[in-house]
Amino acid sequence: MTRRVEIGWPTLGTAVIAELDERNAVLAQSVWDALPYRSLQGHALVAGHHLYHVAPVHGLLHVQGTHKVDRREAPDGTLFASRLQHLGIKYGELTEPMPAVPIGQVLPEHLDTLVESGHEIWESVYRTKKVVIAEVRRAGEPGGHRLTRLSVTDPQIDALIGDVHAETERIWLSPPDDLADMHEGRIPSCAGSFETVLTTLVFVNGETRPLGYSCFTGLVRAAYEEMPLESLRHMAQLLAATPAEFLGYCGLGKLHDFTTRALAGLDRIDNRDDFAALMAHLALYVNCLGSWNLQLFPWQLGDHLRRKGSLE
Template identity: 90%
Template sequence: MTRRVEIGWPALGTAVIAELDERNAALAQSVWDALPYRSLQGHALVAGHHLYHVAPVHALLHQRGTHTVDRREAPDGTLFASRLQHLGIKYGELTEPMPAAPIGQVLPEHLDTLVESGAAIWESLYRSKKPIVAEVRRAGEPGGHSLPRLSVADPQIDALIGEVHAETERIWLSPPEDLADLHDGHIPSGAGSFSTVLTTLVFVNGETRPLGYACFGGLVRAAYEDMPLESLRHMARLLAATPAEFLGYCGLGRLHEFTQRALGGLDRISSRDDFAALMAHLALYVNCLGGWNLQLFPWHLGDGLRRKGALG
């Protein structure tokens, strides 16, 4: 069966078609099953010519790719599914030697459009700060958007998941007010020594990304890899409490509140599946925050700091 995916950027008036393949069949199927959706489009800030966005696909957190390649050596236009909950597309030179799971390829006739779109998305992230939304759909079918909602047995934990899901939906395509305030310099706690703001922004970015990628996402993987439930509870308390508290101090109060309630309710959870569901919703929420933080961050302040020997 041919499975073609259209990835479009309405703000740019561009779109490309990619064909999914069987190199990582389960990952490709998970993405296919989640279509259609929309997401804030991001761009690599360290690795090079690479686009990625947070995909609302819980399975990406724990599904392991059966076939990986060095992204640097993959053809331009390769689609990747990442356990960081990203759908990525290589469109030029990459420098980071990261093993990645390919799931498809942009059609050759659309590669020029991909490069054009990549340049515009970089400008959006680095300088103009005008968000660009990616629309991902099955080629030839209508678009749309929804975020998956998992359920668990305990009513209190299920209600918390409902709140996290609702908040994630609310901020999915609109900048969260607390992050926007932080980037505007409104920090009620006074975080930022001697009234600095950039220092706080750097630390918020440095804590938010690993909290979603490594902590909550890692706990989902651990649950699916059969770590005992009591060990999962213990690791969640060890890994999540301190960064969430710090981020709350910096202005992300809702994140801190959700994390406190989740950690406080861990003893109510009676199965690894329910634990994984709670952590998956927290991961998606924090990964969404992380995407917005990257979009809002004033990267252009680094114009005067260039790699030695860099051409541009």
């Protein structure tokens, strides 16, 4: 069966078609099953010519890829499914030697459009801050958007998942109020020594991304890899409490509240599947926050800092 995916950027007036393949069939199917959806479009800030967005696909957090390649050597237009919950597209030179999981390829006749879109998206993330939304759908079918909600047996934990899911939906395509306030210098705790704001933004970015990518995502993987439930509870307390408390102080009060409620309720969870469901929703929420922070962050302030020398 041919599975073609259209990835469009309506504000840019561009779109490309990609064909999913069988190199990592389970992951490709997970993305296919989640369509259609919309997501804030991001651009790599360190690795090079690479687009990515947070995909609302819980399976990306734990499904193992069976075929990996060096992203640097993959053809332009390769689609990747990342365990950071990203759908990525290479459109030019990459410098980061990261093993990556390919799931498809942009059609050759659309590569020029991909490059054009990539450069415009870079400008939106780095300089103009114009929000670009990616619309991902099965080619030839209607678009739309949905975030899957998982359920668990305990009513209190299920209610927490409902609250996290609702907040994730609320901020999915619109900047979170607390992050927007922070970037405009409205920080109720007065975090930022000597009234600085950039310092706080740097630390918030530095704590938010690993909390989503490493902590909550890692706990989902550990649950699926059959770590004992008591160990999962212990690791969650060790890994999540301190960064969530710090981020709450900096202004991300909802994140702190959700994490506090989750940690307080861990003893109510009696199986790994329910533990994984809770952590998956926290991961998606925090990964969404991280995506917005990268969009809002004033990267252009460092425009005068340029790499010396060139690649050999």
